[in-house]
Amino acid sequence: MDQYKYNHFRKIVTVLNQYEIEPIVVGTASVELLSHLDFDAVMIPLVIDVKWMYDTHKIIEIMGNLNFKPGVGDDVMLFSDGIITLDLLSYEEYEAYTGFQLAVMEDLHKNQKPNYKIMPATYTIEVLDALLRLPNRSDELKKQDIAMMKYLEAHGYILDRLNLNVVESAEINNTLEYRFAQPNDNEQIEEILRVNRPLDWPILLKRIKNARKKRVRKYSNIEIVMTMNGNVQGHAMVELGVLMSDDESDGWIVGNVLDLTFNGDLKLAGAIEQFLIILEDTLITSTPAVLLTAENKFKKLEAYGYEMVKFSDIKLPAGFNSNDYMVKELFQGVLDSVSGQITFAKNESGPSDH
Structure with missing residues (x-):
């Protein structure tokens, strides 16, 4: 989908949002993903309430007013x-x-009163990686996959792949601690990268600076420390930001791994890197569904023996059920530290600015 088609799509959705149909729109990046990765590579799915599915004439009338023609027969x-x-x-x-x-997404949104609904990205970097490895995937589709990776990367999504073996849970007996940490300035970050990422630090630094130019807001760093029997075995620092859409009506949490340092048993090193893989995949997922995705992915960490840190004093935004998301404390802590309580869907007063 080129920029012209994308802008055209957004205008159409703006009109459709005026109707009770309320199409559920995939997030900003997801529209691009669907257009590139749908196997038909031609259509964009919008979701309407089932009651409208039986009023075909009304739908055809509404779409006709927008110069859309219906398909034939079953289409x-x-x-x-x-x-x-x-x-x-x-x-x-x-x-x-x-x-x-x-139904889960509706529950997240019902108390936020948006005038449109945003769905999470259908295709994550994890899926892109998998698609590229499919034995029968055509060269043309692989070109589209690579183009989509470059698109995401240009918009601040970091695509580092940590190709590591899965560590069996029986081999791990440790806990993780999280704390927000400095530095935030470019000079300190560059020094960290020079020391800890000697092979690819120029590329990673370029990515960070590129992401900061326009749309990534409110940086913070989260420090992740692995301990075993009270002794520090592994350390990581992840820079976090919120990538806003063009009209700043929605956003994504994005991150860069700045530092990976390990001591002791190499199996423990593998464990923390597995954690970072899952963290990275989660960060690249559209919000507000990031919590939903994070819950599913972090369940894997329980098998590794990780214990989630509790930010008990963090208040969740309206609509987030704290009982449903095992990592909501971690991610809400990140959100509050990075940018306060952000509304990721427009309401009558516009996007939140606090």
């Missing part, structure tokens, strides 16, 4: 205006298509 809900194609799906169809449970 009647596949609308095209000659520029983009929109596939209108019921909740059930969308869940089958993506694996996301919309």
Whole structure:
């Protein structure tokens, strides 16, 4: 999807949001991902309430006012205006298509009163990696995959791959501690990278500076310390920021691994790096569904013997059920430290600025 089509799509969605249909729109990056990675590589799915699925004439009328023509036969809900194609799906169809449970997403949003809803990215970096490794994937699709990686990277998503073996949980008996840490200035960060990432520090530093130029806001660093029997075995520092969309109505948490230092048993080193892989994949996921994705991914960490730190004094934004998300304390702590309580969907007063 080129910039012209993307801008056209956003204008169409703005109009559709005025109707009770309330299409659930995949997040800013996700639209690009879907256009590149959907196997048909032509359509963008929008989700409408099931009650509208039985009022085909009304849908055709609304879409007709936007110069969209319906498909034929079973494809009647596949609308095209000659520029983009929109596939209108019921909740059930969308869940089958993506694996996301919309009821959970609705629960997250109901107290935030957005005038439109944002779905998480359908394809994460993890999926992109997997797609590139498919034996029968065509060269053309691989080119699209690589182009999408470059697109995400240019917008501040860091794609470092830590290719490590999974560490069996029986081999690990340790805990992790998290604390927010300095430095935040470029000179100190550059020095950290020179020492700890000697082979690729220029590239990583360039990525960080590029991400900071326009759209990444409010930096902070989180320090991750691994201990075993009270002794420090591993240390990592991750720079975190919030990447805002063009109109600043939604955002993503993004991160860079600045420092990986290990002592003692190499198996412990593998364990903390496995943690960072999962952390990285989680950070690259669209918010506010980051908590949902994080919960699923961090369940893997329980098998490694990790204990999640509790930020008991952090207040969650309205709509987040603290009982449902085992890592909500970690990520809400990050959010509060980075940028306060951010509203990731527009409401009547516009995006939050506190």
